[in-house]
Amino acid sequence: MPIPADWIEHRRGDRELLGWIRPEADDFVVVDLLGRERTDAVDWLVAEETLEALGIGYLADPYELHLDDGRWLRVRVTEVSIEKIVVKRDDWGAIDIPLLEYTLPFPIPPQLRPLDPHAPVVLDGLS
Incomplete structure (x- = not known):
């Protein structure tokens, strides 16, 4: 499945991909590396903070x-x-x-x- 064009990559400081932020109306939904939605619609800052806190540890x-x-x-x-x-x-x-x-x-x-x-x-x- 190609990633929809409106999904925005979010990477941590070392450029490791953490997931995507998907626009929804005036807010955003966090999508992890497995393609799971991890939040309801939230503001941009909350979406970024959620991906940073989530990290990639769940893959292990x-x-x-x-x-x-x-x-x-x-x-x-x-x-x-x-x-x-x-x-x-x-x-x-x-x-x-x-x-x-x-x-x-x-x-x-x-x-x-x-x-x-x-x-x-x-x-x-x-x-």
Whole structure:
């Protein structure tokens, strides 16, 4: 999905892209790097402050991917762009587990969601 022409990139001081600020009427909506709207309509300063506070740390958080067979697989985001989102099975740093990667469209599709921190950790049994 190409980014709409009216979305305004917001970068931090080192030029790292933090997300976009999307105009809405006389206000703005914050859009993160996964394409999720993170605010309702707010003024420009609040939008900038929100992206600065949000940063990019959420990309390192665990996520869940809903598989075609109905199971949820714990994954980590490995790549984000306006062309795709790539996730891999969370291997907790193990070197002996085969790599399983999934390429998803941008913006984040409904089958990928942040991991519920209260959900029990279930090993997926995939090999």
